Amino acid sequence: RVYWPVMIRVSGVSVRFGERTVIDDVSLNVEEGETVAIMGASGGGKTTLLRVMSGLLVPTSGTVELFEIDINNCSPQELETVRLRTGILFQGAALFDYLNVFDNVSFGVIRHTKLSKKEVEELVSERLKRVGLDGTETLMPSELSGGMKKRVGLARALATDPAILFFDEPTSGLDPITAYSIDSLIVDLAKSTASASVVISHDLHSVMRVCSRVVFLWEGKVIADGQPQEFLKSADPRIRELIDKSEAIDFSTT
Numbered sequence: 001r002v003y004w005p006v007m008i009r010v011s012g013v014s015v016r017f018g019e020r021t022v023i024d025d026v027s028l029n030v031e032e033g034e035t036v037a038i039m040g041a042s043g044g045g046k047t048t049l050l051r052v053m054s055g056l057l058v059p060t061s062g063t064v065e066l067f068e069i070d071i072n073n074c075s076p077q078e079l080e081t082v083r084l085r086t087g088i089l090f091q092g093a094a095l096f097d098y099l100n101v102f103d104n105v106s107f108g109v110i111r112h113t114k115l116s117k118k119e120v121e122e123l124v125s126e127r128l129k130r131v132g133l134d135g136t137e138t139l140m141p142s143e144l145s146g147g148m149k150k151r152v153g154l155a156r157a158l159a160t161d162p163a164i165l166f167f168d169e170p171t172s173g174l175d176p177i178t179a180y181s182i183d184s185l186i187v188d189l190a191k192s193t194a195s196a197s198v199v200i201s202h203d204l205h206s207v208m209r210v211c212s213r214v215v216f217l218w219e220g221k222v223i224a225d226g227q228p229q230e231f232l233k234s235a236d237p238r239i240r241e242l243i244d245k246s247e248a249i250d251f252s253t254t
Contacts, residue, residue: 006068007032007163007196008029011063011065013064015045015048015049016060023052023059024045026217026221026222030164032195032196034196035187035211036211036215037201037211037214038050038199038216039201039207041218042202045220050168053198069081069082084162085163089157090168091168091172093150093152095141100138101133102138104156105156105159106124108160123159124137127158130158130185131154147182150170150182151182158189162195163196164196165195166198167197167201169202170206171183171206179203183209183210211228213225216242
């Protein structure tokens with residue numbers, strides 16, 4: 001296996017929509033084994049930055065490198081390689097409503113690999129078992145709870161054995177018990193695969209459970225980047241507002 005100390009390299013990235021600047025000259029690296037949270041106020045650029053980092057949006061200026069490949073200036077073959085090694089869990093899970101669980105999870109595998117039917121079946125079964133949904137292959141999305149949809153989305157993101165994972169509000173809209181189980185899965189994945197993960201979240205409790213580093217965006221700029229405990233001690237009023245709005249919790253035990 002090839003190791004990339006820096007899995008994601010964002011250099012001087014800006015995103016503008018007309019006259020509005022959403023991301024303003026952001027630079028950051030994510031190393032192998034890191035789980036980095038990107039936090040900030042609503043409209044502060046979190047999801048836009050995730051879309052740029054994952055290759056879903058081309059920045060107005062600056063570069064994004066995954067596995068040392070400039071994803072906006074590379075060959076189609078290089079881009080295909082990057083996409084195969086990258087997984088995304090979208091906020092709403094983004095399942096195909098007309099496909100059952102098996103077909104949702106296997107969608108990318110069938111399109112991008114040459115595995116046999118039996119190998120695909122074994123892979124889907126293993127990924128569903130990993131997220132606690134073994135035996136659900138024939139269910140349709142309409143038969144799943146919100147938490148189950150998130151788990152199926154995660155199984156699909158894991159199907160191509162990615163080395164980089166992006167999570168867009170993974171616990172949004174979930175009850176506390178289900179949210180905790182999703183957080184536990186993210187932690188387990190980080191430990192078992194040494195992948196680099198980026199988590200967009202507004203849930204401070206979740207971030208403290210799963211992340212090794214917190215990046216805070218304000219009006220498109222990075223105003224803080226450090227370890228979770230450092231983040232909690234920040235005196236910046238913009239960060240204090242987020243912390244103070246969170247429920248009282250003993251973060252030292254998370």
